[in-house]
Amino acid sequence: MSKIFETPLYPYERSPDQEAVTPVRHKVVVIGAGPIGLGLAIDLALHDVPVVVLDDNDKVSFGSRAVCYAKRPLEILDRLGCGAPMVDKGVEWNLGKVFFDQRQIYDFNLLPEDGHKQPAFVNLQQYYFEDYMVARVRELQAEGKRIELRGGNKVVAIGDHPDHVHIEIETPEGPYELEADWLIACDGANSPTRRMMGLDFVGKVFEDNFLIADVVMEADFPTERWFWFDPPFNRGQSALLHKQPDNVWRIDFQIGWDIDRKEELKPENIDRRLRAMLGPDIKYELEWSSIYTFQCRRMERFHKGRVIFAGDAAHQVSPFGARGANSGLQDTDNLAWKLKLILDGTAPETLLDSYDAERIHGADENILNSTRSTDFITPKSEISRIFRDAVLDLAEAHEFARPFVNSGRLSVPAIYDGSPLNTPDGLDGGPERSRPGAPCPDVPLGAGYLLDRLGGGFTILSIDCEAEEAVTEGGVTATRLALSTKDDPTGALAQRYLGTAPSAVYLIRPDQHVAARFPEYDVQQIRFAIRRATGKE
Amino acid sequence: MAKLTLTRNIDAPDDFYAELIAAHEGLSKAESDALNARLVLTLANHIGDRAVLTEALAVAKSAG
Ligand SMILES: Cc1cc2nc3c(=O)[nH]c(=O)nc-3n(C[C@H](O)[C@H](O)[C@H](O)COP(=O)(O)OP(=O)(O)OC[C@H]3O[C@@H](n4cnc5c(N)ncnc54)[C@H](O)[C@@H]3O)c2cc1C
Numbered sequence: 001m002s003k004i005f006e007t008p009l010y011p012y013e014r015s016p017d018q019e020a021v022t023p024v025r026h027k028v029v030v031i032g033a034g035p036i037g038l039g040l041a042i043d044l045a046l047h048d049v050p051v052v053v054l055d056d057n058d059k060v061s062f063g064s065r066a067v068c069y070a071k072r073p074l075e076i077l078d079r080l081g082c083g084a085p086m087v088d089k090g091v092e093w094n095l096g097k098v099f100f101d102q103r104q105i106y107d108f109n110l111l112p113e114d115g116h117k118q119p120a121f122v123n124l125q126q127y128y129f130e131d132y133m134v135a136r137v138r139e140l141q142a143e144g145k146r147i148e149l150r151g152g153n154k155v156v157a158i159g160d161h162p163d164h165v166h167i168e169i170e171t172p173e174g175p176y177e178l179e180a181d182w183l184i185a186c187d188g189a190n191s192p193t194r195r196m197m198g199l200d201f202v203g204k205v206f207e208d209n210f211l212i213a214d215v216v217m218e219a220d221f222p223t224e225r226w227f228w229f230d231p232p233f234n235r236g237q238s239a240l241l242h243k244q245p246d247n248v249w250r251i252d253f254q255i256g257w258d259i260d261r262k263e264e265l266k267p268e269n270i271d272r273r274l275r276a277m278l279g280p281d282i283k284y285e286l287e288w289s290s291i292y293t294f295q296c297r298r299m300e301r302f303h304k305g306r307v308i309f310a311g312d313a314a315h316q317v318s319p320f321g322a323r324g325a326n327s328g329l330q331d332t333d334n335l336a337w338k339l340k341l342i343l344d345g346t347a348p349e350t351l352l353d354s355y356d357a358e359r360i361h362g363a364d365e366n367i368l369n370s371t372r373s374t375d376f377i378t379p380k381s382e383i384s385r386i387f388r389d390a391v392l393d394l395a396e397a398h399e400f401a402r403p404f405v406n407s408g409r410l411s412v413p414a415i416y417d418g419s420p421l422n423t424p425d426g427l428d429g430g431p432e433r434s435r436p437g438a439p440c441p442d443v444p445l446g447a448g449y450l451l452d453r454l455g456g457g458f459t460i461l462s463i464d465c466e467a468e469e470a471v472t473e474g475g476v477t478a479t480r481l482a483l484s485t486k487d488d489p490t491g492a493l494a495q496r497y498l499g500t501a502p503s504a505v506y507l508i509r510p511d512q513h514v515a516a517r518f519p520e521y522d523v524q525q526i527r528f529a530i531r532r533a534t535g536k537e
Numbered sequence: 538m539a540k541l542t543l544t545r546n547i548d549a550p551d552d553f554y555a556e557l558i559a560a561h562e563g564l565s566k567a568e569s570d571a572l573n574a575r576l577v578l579t580l581a582n583h584i585g586d587r588a589v590l591t592e593a594l595a596v597a598k599s600a601g
Contacts, residue, residue, distance in 0.1 A: 390574035400582040
């Protein structure tokens, strides 16, 4: 059986750029067609920014890699037009069980709030995710959007100049050169771009190895996340079992620091581990296996001159908590509209400083959470292990100890508190969750949802008050979405956007984060908030 | 500061002290360490107040 991740999806093709005598200049070149590079390219294409994506490979992610996608990235993917297949194909889950030694110590339910279009989480192999994104790229190309995917294009040198970036590329047919107004490096955790530019990537290395086995098996385990601390089949270590579509199960064994990688990856040794865990008689097929170590680190700044970093190239976290791809998509969500305004000349280049400020804040939150999970799962000292085991022993009988159990705090979106783009909160009694800097919480509206109505530009959301239909400030237009609590049968709109205020006007950014909010419409305030949200105040 | 009670607060302190020591009787060092850890967590939850807990950590650290 040929697997989806073994089939070339964007094989090398000769580009007319390769014939050019002087390097062809493009507005935006993206390095890397991983989930983050593809996400950015689709977003830019939707903003009508022409984009060229270069990747030295021509296939989707080898093996499953990321499997867990959270609500906010699903919302972003939905805006990009590839959320629906993810949710349709993905496995939704809300239940988790925690085991310690021989016994189950408790279970939990994520209890997702009602009234959101997207589920709390879906599990899906990364190769499907990338496959859907490539399909979306093809769809946009068919609609005439200028988005190009060049496989077999390996970037080997970069020159950062004041008004452009020079790029040297190797292909199966020899080298060529390109220029770009902006270069976005989405070239993964080992980012060659970062290395070529001599930029730091500092943080913490965890001295531990994890063996991943993705196996295809008919098993009647429920669709739940099972996590073991110190189980009999993997003494002193942890293990994880999680379901993916097509009867693929993600199994993850912590195996310690001093190991022989080659030995551990031998099918007979993986088989021994699987049978110890799942029983001697299981029937399965090994789809993919890998050993990984991890690090929590980030770049000091996410852009330098005309080169911008996003995704794993800019920051790396441990997989506990599913934050890698999830947070990378929040990078591109944040970056695409800013780049669009800068290219249009309607925002200053310094708007990119807010990309650094907001996404470094997001990265730090992710690094903090994933470091804490890792410290709980793999205690670093004797006393840390004593407390960890004490928590697990107490958790079985006592509810109070369960919040301490940390097998990965699942990814939640960053709220850009303190961002230079926020206008101070003007809505007395407004809910905390929709304060300036927060991503807009979804709300059911008749047959649809609020997030579907926000579009891709700035929105003036008026609730129970008057406002103008559109305001243009410094070349940036915000269009109105008028809503009323009379059309709010579930009460979610009032609860999520008004709190105790009788009416409200929100200015919402193209990435669906709140820029400003006021009790009533005042055009001067909106104009100020637009200037501020575009880096002009 | 000074939300943490640092004046005497337990009736019959000799009784409590004896009970604490008795709880560890017959335990190995590892079992005692585990018991202490469970006790700290249980008491910490009862207190709940984050400022008080931070103060208690500082007091315990500085007394050693
Ligand atoms: C075991 C494991 C489990 C994970 N689980 C989760 C999870 O549940 N949820 C989650 O959100 N994240 C998870 N992650 C993280 C997730 O896989 C990554 O965060 C994500 O793939 C990062 O995407 P990216 O596009 O930034 O980088 P990558 O996917 O690494 O893509 C980089 C691309 O750049 C290309 N490239 C590199 N160098 C060059 C060059 N010189 N020229 C041209 N192209 C180049 C590569 O070919 C590649 O296609 C997991 C990761 C692992 C390893």
